[in-house]
Amino acid sequence: MLREEAGRRREAVVIGEYCDALQRRLAELDGYLDEQALPSARRWLEWAREYVRGIDPLQHLPGMPTPRDPTPDELQPYLKGWSPQAPERHGGL
Template identity: 60%
Template sequence: MIDDDSVVADGSEPAAPASPRTLYSERPVARARRAKAHGLTDRPGRWRDRKTRTLEEALDAVLGEIEVRAAQDARRRQDEQQAIVEREVRWRAAVEVAKEQAVREQLEQALREEAGRWQESAALSAYCTAWEHRIGELQGVVDEPTLSQTRRWLEWARAYVRSIDPLSELPKMPDVREPTPEELKPYLRGWSLTGRNGGTVGDARMSSAPTCCR
């Protein structure tokens, strides 16, 4: 016999109520995923471990690249600084060579001037000797006042010859002065009068006397 309450309006029997789906009715894989999502297990999931390793590897790669670039930048700055230092050293060496050559030119000029004075004094001395010889030849021919006057003139001439003769005393090493920038220009061979760091030729003092002056 069928209970009236169990009969629906159309006369058919009601369907059996569906049983609620529980966690244990799921497949094991789905059950594990649901449990992991709800924090029901403390076992690390393989997918999360793999993702963590990927992030760590990416971070290591980024940090490694930063270190490499930082090292390259430091090396480049070091090389640039070293190049500046080496160029400054070469510039100072070029200035030293230019100064030696400029000083050498001063000495050459002094020597030529000495030789010129010697040639002049030798010529004048020879002239004075010939002059004196001529006075002797005219002795008794020319009146004495005239001879006296020419002798005074000859005496002055010989004194002048002695004053300009560089060999009247032993020649000494001439004093040299610091070359001017204009005097250095012909010997710098393309180098500027100022260094890369703002130094000037006046700053590059000669550490010792030039080779030509030793």
């Protein structure tokens, strides 16, 4: 779960940097773009910033995750021949 949150945070930072660069570029081009291009780009920027807020796990303080029960396949390597499905031993150990 930590890796997933760190990955989402990394993605949020990268997209946030893109948004900052786009905002600077729009400021540079203000007055030089046609009347439809600038509003469209600003809407795109607004949408992208909202997307960043939605994926950034640090928008809210994280808490300890609730552990889930392991699946039978996840248990299998630790059961030394016992079945994860029932109290049976397999493999003659």
